Amino acid sequence: MTAPDTEQRxxxxxxxxxxxxxxxxxxxxxxxxxxxxxxxxPPETGLVMVRGRMGGDGGPFNLGEMTVTRCAVRLGDAxxxxxxAGRDKRQAELAALLDAxxxxxxxxxALLAGVIAPLAQRQQAARDAEARKAAATRVEFFAMxxxx
Amino acid sequence: xxxxxxxxxxxxLDAQATFRAVLEAMSxxxxxxxxxxxxxxxxxxxxxxxxxxxSLADADTPLWLDAGAEAEAWLxxxxxxxxxxxxxxxxxxxATRAAPALASLAQGSEEEPQQGATLVLQVAGLEEGAGWRxxxxxxxxxxxxxxxxxxxxxxxAWAANRAAFPCGVDVVLCAGEHLAALPRTVxxxxx
Amino acid sequence: xxxAVKGGERAISAAHAWLEETRRGDPAVPELSVAQIxxxxxxxxxxxxxxxxxxxxxxxxxxxxxxxGDLIEAAFLLRAYRTTLPRFGASEPLDTARMRLRRRISAxxxxxxxxQVLGPTFDYTHRLxxxxxxxxxxxxxxxxxxxxxxxxxxxxxxxxxxxxLMQREQAGDAEPGDLTRQPLSFxxxxxxxxxxxxxxxxxxxxxxxxxxxxxxxxxxxxxxEIRLGHVTVEFTPPELGFPVELGExxxxxxxxxxxxxxxxxxxxxxxxxxxLVFGHGERRAMAMALVDRALxxxxxxxxxxxxxQDAEFVLYHSDNIxxxxxxxxxxxxxxxxxxxxxxxxxxxxxxxxxxLPEAAE
Numbered sequence: 163m164t165a166p167d168t169e170q171r172x173x174x175x176x177x178x179x180x181x182x183x184x185x186x187x188x189x190x191x192x193x194x195x196x197x198x199x200x201x202x203x204p205p206e207t208g209l210v211m212v213r214g215r216m217g218g219d220g221g222p223f224n225l226g227e228m229t230v231t232r233c234a235v236r237l238g239d240a241x242x243x244x245x246x247a248g249r250d251k252r253q254a255e256l257a258a259l260l261d262a263x264x265x266x267x268x269x270x271x272a273l274l275a276g277v278i279a280p281l282a283q284r285q286q287a288a289r290d291a292e293a294r295k296a297a298a299t300r301v302e303f304f305a306m307x308x309x310x
Numbered sequence: 311x312x313x314x315x316x317x318x319x320x321x322x323l324d325a326q327a328t329f330r331a332v333l334e335a336m337s338x339x340x341x342x343x344x345x346x347x348x349x350x351x352x353x354x355x356x357x358x359x360x361x362x363x364x365s366l367a368d369a370d371t372p373l374w375l376d377a378g379a380e381a382e383a384w385l386x387x388x389x390x391x392x393x394x395x396x397x398x399x400x401x402x403x404x405a406t407r408a409a410p411a412l413a414s415l416a417q418g419s420e421e422e423p424q425q426g427a428t429l430v431l432q433v434a435g436l437e438e439g440a441g442w443r444x445x446x447x448x449x450x451x452x453x454x455x456x457x458x459x460x461x462x463x464x465x466x467a468w469a470a471n472r473a474a475f476p477c478g479v480d481v482v483l484c485a486g487e488h489l490a491a492l493p494r495t496v497x498x499x500x501x
Numbered sequence: 502x503x504x505a506v507k508g509g510e511r512a513i514s515a516a517h518a519w520l521e522e523t524r525r526g527d528p529a530v531p532e533l534s535v536a537q538i539x540x541x542x543x544x545x546x547x548x549x550x551x552x553x554x555x556x557x558x559x560x561x562x563x564x565x566x567x568x569x570g571d572l573i574e575a576a577f578l579l580r581a582y583r584t585t586l587p588r589f590g591a592s593e594p595l596d597t598a599r600m601r602l603r604r605r606i607s608a609x610x611x612x613x614x615x616x617q618v619l620g621p622t623f624d625y626t627h628r629l630x631x632x633x634x635x636x637x638x639x640x641x642x643x644x645x646x647x648x649x650x651x652x653x654x655x656x657x658x659x660x661x662x663x664x665x666l667m668q669r670e671q672a673g674d675a676e677p678g679d680l681t682r683q684p685l686s687f688x689x690x691x692x693x694x695x696x697x698x699x700x701x702x703x704x705x706x707x708x709x710x711x712x713x714x715x716x717x718x719x720x721x722x723x724x725x726e727i728r729l730g731h732v733t734v735e736f737t738p739p740e741l742g743f744p745v746e747l748g749e750x751x752x753x754x755x756x757x758x759x760x761x762x763x764x765x766x767x768x769x770x771x772x773x774x775x776x777l778v779f780g781h782g783e784r785r786a787m788a789m790a791l792v793d794r795a796l797x798x799x800x801x802x803x804x805x806x807x808x809x810q811d812a813e814f815v816l817y818h819s820d821n822i823x824x825x826x827x828x829x830x831x832x833x834x835x836x837x838x839x840x841x842x843x844x845x846x847x848x849x850x851x852x853x854x855x856x857l858p859e860a861a862e
Contacts, residue, residue: 175746179746179748180748203388208587209588210747212750216670217756218775219598221674224591224678224679225695226554226700227554227556228557228750229555229586230736245589245745246748248559249560292601293652296603297618297650299618300619303612370682386739387740
């Protein structure tokens with residue numbers, strides 16, 4: 163195993179961005195502790211301007227901003243980054259730590275199985291439950307008898 | 311990216327202190343201020359220039375620089391400033407070697423003189439009390455400033471820059487942990 | 502003579518203390534938590550996020566609590582707060598075709614891929630006050646679940662575009678204007694107009710949209726599609742160079758379909774009015790789409806006859822924080838201005854009386 167490909171890294175970053183700090187910390191608690199990372203950029207809250215497209219598929223326009231918290235740490239040779247929606251600094255710090263740790267082939271499989279997979283599963287379950295609620299509100303049309 | 315080092319230890323307070331130093335330097339042209347103590351930016355970036363950019367450059371300010379890949383990655387990471395290929399398109403221009411001509415940088419316009427670029431110019435040394443004779447707003451009589459390693463022909467180029475007021479370029483001279491500013495209003499005479 | 506005066510500090514601080522007391526209300530009634538507002542007044546939270554132009558549910562809920570439920574004041578607080586934060590950059594444009602849908606309806610097609618999904622809507626409710634809600638603690642029934650989950654669905658406008666009956670949007674990735682960095686100028690391009698409308702006052706947009714239906718502007722709109730749901734936001738940090746997912750935000754999108762009789766260069770076809778807003782804001786998204794279409798009159802070569810088609814009128818008056826600032830500043834001391842008006846009036850009177858000495862007797 164070598165460095166992760168970008169697509170794989172994007173996937174775990176996406177899962178961590180949607181997870182609450184307590185969830186991540188809870189799952190990490192069951193694994194061997196990670197070393198203390200060096201803080202390259204302490205957690206910092208700022209804004210990202212969210213863009214839409216005119217008419218849904220035209221050129222971009224600025225819709226409005228959203229709060230985002232970022233953090234960067236170093237663990238050995240790997241630099242871990244986090245950019246997560248909202249203002250939870252603890253979440254950003256844990257996400258950055260995990261992004262760094264997951265880049266280490268020696269740690270990756272255990273962390274994918276112990277943290278990322280369970281988080282992804284919960285997130286998928288919540289999405290599925292919502293999709294089923296939406297499905298219950300889908301209209302089934304039926305034709306009326308034609309009157310003459 | 312592997313050699314990425316930390317930026318400001320305290321991003322808020324350190325940026326405020328540097329902002330204050332730049333404000334003082336711009337208000338009293340030729341007076342030397344301290345900035346960037348404790349920063350260890352990648353070479354050839356010096357501490358004062360690094361502190362100025364960490365404090366002032368961000369995602370809204372295009373940056374041009376000649377400091378090499380390592381310094382560029384460091385500034386990209388800590389400032390989030392977009393790096394542009396043409397110095398004339400930049401809000402901040404960092405020159406560590408042969409500085410681009412002042413006239414080639416963004417000058418602003420009569421309506422928006424604030425769009426003129428700020429040149430962060432690294433020099434070998436700054437010393438008060440000798441060298442150039444500075445006069446203008448913020449200076450009661452005359453400030454003396456010796457700049458070791460100023461680009462050749464700088465004083466003549468500066469006269470043209472000043473003549474374009476309110477348009478033109480402002481300069482922050484940085485040496486080690488020291489900086490001095492040349493706002494576009496100041497007049498320079500060789501000492 | 503003008504005499505500078507100071508004072509009022511004691512009165513102001515007492516007024517603020519009383520404000521705080523009235524915000525809390527009767528201490529015998531349990532205090533509202535920010536989480537309660539966020540969870541149980543989600544549409545107020547969404548409106549504050551939209552008009553505050555900042556997506557953060559907790560901050561919007563906090564602002565509502567602090568503003569005693571005054572949503573414009575709350576949006577003002579949120580706008581003020583956002584100015585204290587650095588901006589990391591701009592997101593990749595949202596892909597609304599990939600929304601995780603809660604609601605998706607079309608008034609133009611009965612049968613469409615993905616179907617008509619009502620979602621959590623007030624439509625078809627009887628608008629009868631529900632006194633059961635006043636008896637707190639009632640466990641309410643949970644929403645039923647269907648079998649075939651709702652997935653992604655193509656946009657209705659794409660169906661018409663494919664047939665060549667809908668005007669194509671001009672694609673491209675030109676850097677859009679940003680009203681938070683560059684003040685509005687005219688003629689305003691559509692990107693700037695949409696940004697302005699997305700954060701405009703809902704009441705103002707609603708009234709203008711309504712006016713276009715009533716004949717002030719030449720609109721015959723159909724709801725091509727309304728969709729509500731969650732969309733992933735991606736951002737490319739300069740230090741990473743690839744887009745990362747920041748998470749999901751709730752949004753509402755509305756496509757209004759309007760007929761366009763064609764011009765010398767374009768055939769008769771349908772055109773779009775577009776609405777996109779933070780959170781669940783169907784009324785706002787619909788009104789925005791109506792006004793967007795009305796404001797396209799000039800570029801489509803239509804006559805400009807109505808207020809909703811007048812870009813300067815609409816865009817300069819849509820922002821309720823600017824509007825409230827200018828209207829409400831009138832209550833601040835204008836003692837000197839008024840003194841001069843008074844003096845002016847007396848002079849006119851005196852001059853008039855001097856000119857007509859007999860009338861004064």
